[in-house]
Amino acid sequence: MSSRTKLIAAMLAFAPLASLAALPSYAPVTDARLASPESQNWLSYRGNYSGWGYSPLKQITSDNVGKLTLAWSYATGMKEGHQSPPIVNNGYMYISTPNNQVIAFEAATGKELWRYQKSIPEELMQLHPTNRGVALYGDRLYLATTDANLVALDARTGAELWVKPVADWRKGYYMTLAPLAAKGKIMVGSSGGEYGIRGFIAAFDAETGAEAWRTYTIPAPGEPGGETWPGDTYKHGGGSVWITGNYDPSTGIAYWGVGNAGPWMPDTRAGDNLYANSTLALDVDTGKLKGYHQYHFNDAWDWDEVSAPLLIDVDHGGRKVKSLVHAGRNGYLWMLERSDGPIGFVDAWPYVTQNVFKSIDKKTGRPTYDPSHTPGTHKTVTFCPSLWGGKDWPPEAYNPQTGLLYIPANNNLCSELTGEPTKYSAGELYIGVALDNILTNVRMGEPARKHVGEVQAWDLKTGKKVWTHTYPEMNWGPLLTTGGNLVFGGGTNDRKFRAFDASTGQVLWEYPASSGVTGVPSSFEVDGEQYIAVQAGWGVDAQRMQGAFDAVLPHKTVVPQGGTVMVFKLAR
Amino acid sequence: MHRSDSPHPDSPPCASRREALRLCGGALAGLASGLCTPAFANDDPAGARPQAGDRLVLADGEGQRAPLRLADIEAGAKPLMALPLDAASGTVRDGSRLNKLLLLRLDPASLEPSAARNAADGVVAFSAVCTHQGCNITEFSTEKGLLLCFCHFSQFRPAAGGERVAGPAPRRLPMLPLKLEGDVLVVADGFTSRPGATL
Incomplete structure (x- = not known):
């Protein structure tokens, strides 16, 4: 090695340490901290194990949010969907981007500390080129990748500690979710429902990466629920898991959402198709299934119920309910009840236009269907909400100060689908609907031409909607709510990131970003100053829906791509 | 980094x-x-990219696969999924999905120069892998004469040498130049550009 090379190597080796000089030493992330996160931090995907998307910080309020200004921004160098929250631990910030990239920053200044990118197999196809965030645990950071690996990094330096294969990407398995960390385990699930995978949730030892357990979301014959799949259909039955589960430390149970059954046409797999379109209660120690609730059986509409329910203790119907709340892709807002095992049904009501369910059983929550709105092979029907549902993956938020649940919804939108026969081939699309049909599936009546996107606020005690803000077109904006009586969200094709009065829904502030904002927002505090952070970066399903709108509307909308981290604070 | x-x-x-x-x-x-x-x-010839002299076979065939002839490609029909065949060893190059090919037979008069110079009596071969995120291209609109990627809806015009006409793909589909030896379709040269995603 030449002396010049040695010098460069030495500079690189010490660069991370030098850049940490202004930061406190890294504080390991423990189970106790994750269970009761400090208000100044945002330690996990939704800020707490309950999935609230809530920060108690209240320096930025509904009175002063108009003075919010950009503190710093940073171009990630990537296109496509930037969806991960900026995760913050005592001044260290971490974001992930498409193409399996993680960037660490000094949260208050935007100074880059390190950057990591896992190489991508040359032959990989990325149906959803995105990543929805990292998990922090101990002094490590965990990343789930689109080539279905789990990666452990040193959170201080970005050094790669281990890479563990989780599933075979050649067969269509890929991961986009932020891992869930609890009780010494790192838990992930796999996408790939459109490729005929058999979904699962798996846990890995946080220290060694050794697999601790794997629970399939689609049971085999002989297992409970296996009788709901005819023949070998369970082998390619979908049930993907692509959003982080929530967790109740008091019971050691994590709650995960499960995607749609595959292929799309229900007559290809007659039966209830457990546990597709369900919430699962899994013992974090063992992976044992402790309970479940299937929102709708024998799915026909591509309605993944993959968002994990929020854990909210609420007074409802004259009693205290330890609830699980889920704004379903099927257009109903569900209130379930958690326990040390089984999941009970409490109530459900439509929050967007829905023409498929004819009734909901008051005891079990099981719906009945209108066959004229249920697709099938060689059958063409329209149905509402659209195949993207009343709410797709963008998470709801719950504010314990207002007692309101906030939903990023798409209302008034319908789809038309025609089922076609399909044949499984490993790694190939396995849907049973022609691509041209998917491209042109959107059906927009007069209400949809007036507005589609909404931010809704619901009082869970009464089951009543308190306010609605409407957008002319779609909303793909994950929500953040804060102790300052605020709700933040983007998601529109005008690239705006907005702040709402959490009590009234009034728009108080908005900022035109460089791209559409489909990132999960977060809030944190450094040296007594509160910040709001989010990534701009339009792509993936928001872009797909835009394409479908362009196909039926008289105008076309171009939303530029390219990721930017934005961090805001109050102007002095 | x-x-x-x-x-x-x-x-x-x-x-x-x-x-x-x-x-x-x-x-x-x-x-x-x-x-x-x-x-x-x-x-390993199965994983190597197609080379001059290779023949073409149907991708979904099994066992001994006969090299495709001009008459096997129906004019105006949807594309056939094919793979290169190493003529020397008789090995089908199915060791890499980046070797997947789409074969179309177009009206020779409709071909622009970028397609015509790589065509064999109207038969054109393209990489079946989208240049955006590497998804398989499986759909063809006979009405519009466009190849379509299911992942993110990029569209390519075969008659214009695989030119991108819509969607997020940043570059055209690679062509595989063809020629005829008798009535057998033969690869004339390697891909015109690298097949696969553009990262």
Whole structure:
């Protein structure tokens, strides 16, 4: 090695340490901290194990949010969907981007500390080129990748500690979710429902990466629920898991959402198709299934119920309910009840236009269907909400100060689908609907031409909607709510990131970003100053829906791509 | 910047030593190593990219597959999925999904020069892998004469040499030049550009 090379190597080796000089030493992330996160931090995907998307910080309020200004921004160098929250631990910030990239920053200044990118197999196809965030645990950071690996990094330096294969990407398995960390385990699930995978949730030892357990979301014959799949259909039955589960430390149970059954046409797999379109209660120690609730059986509409329910203790119907709340892709807002095992049904009501369910059983929550709105092979029907549902993956938020649940919804939108026969081939699309049909599936009546996107606020005690803000077109904006009586969200094709009065829904502030904002927002505090952070970066399903709108509307909308981290604070 | 470069059991091999060197050049070798297993592993003809003299066979065939002839490609029909066949060893090059090909027979008069120079009596061959995120291209609109990618809806015009006409793909589909030996379709040269995603 030449002396010049040695010098460069030495500079690189010490660069991370030098850049940490202004930061406190890294504080390991423990189970106790994750269970009761400090208000100044945002330690996990939704800020707490309950999935609230809530920060108690209240320096930025509904009175002063108009003075919010950009503190710093940073171009990630990537296109496509930037969806991960900026995760913050005592001044260290971490974001992930498409193409399996993680960037660490000094949260208050935007100074880059390190950057990591896992190489991508040359032959990989990325149906959803995105990543929805990292998990922090101990002094490590965990990343789930689109080539279905789990990666452990040193959170201080970005050094790669281990890479563990989780599933075979050649067969269509890929991961986009932020891992869930609890009780010494790192838990992930796999996408790939459109490729005929058999979904699962798996846990890995946080220290060694050794697999601790794997629970399939689609049971085999002989297992409970296996009788709901005819023949070998369970082998390619979908049930993907692509959003982080929530967790109740008091019971050691994590709650995960499960995607749609595959292929799309229900007559290809007659039966209830457990546990597709369900919430699962899994013992974090063992992976044992402790309970479940299937929102709708024998799915026909591509309605993944993959968002994990929020854990909210609420007074409802004259009693205290330890609830699980889920704004379903099927257009109903569900209130379930958690326990040390089984999941009970409490109530459900439509929050967007829905023409498929004819009734909901008051005891079990099981719906009945209108066959004229249920697709099938060689059958063409329209149905509402659209195949993207009343709410797709963008998470709801719950504010314990207002007692309101906030939903990023798409209302008034319908789809038309025609089922076609399909044949499984490993790694190939396995849907049973022609691509041209998917491209042109959107059906927009007069209400949809007036507005589609909404931010809704619901009082869970009464089951009543308190306010609605409407957008002319779609909303793909994950929500953040804060102790300052605020709700933040983007998601529109005008690239705006907005702040709402959490009590009234009034728009108080908005900022035109460089791209559409489909990132999960977060809030944190450094040296007594509160910040709001989010990534701009339009792509993936928001872009797909835009394409479908362009196909039926008289105008076309171009939303530029390219990721930017934005961090805001109050102007002095 | 840390980068995971270690070969992974799930990582695919590079196409071939010769192609990797041609595509990457010395200065970009490090980048290429981030995209595939840096072992130049494919002296195996099944994984090597198509080469001049290769024949073509149907991708979904089994056993001994007969080289495709001009008459096997129906004019105006939807594209056939095909693979190259190493004529010397009789090996179907199915060791890499980046070898998947789409075969179409178009009216020779409709071909623009970029397509005509690589066509054999109207038969054109394209990489079946989208240049955006590497998804398989499976759909063809006979009405519009466009190939369509299901992942993100990029569209390509075969008659214009695979030119991108819509969607997020940043570049055209690579063509595989063809010629006729008698009535047998034969590969005339390697891909016109690197097949696969543009990262």
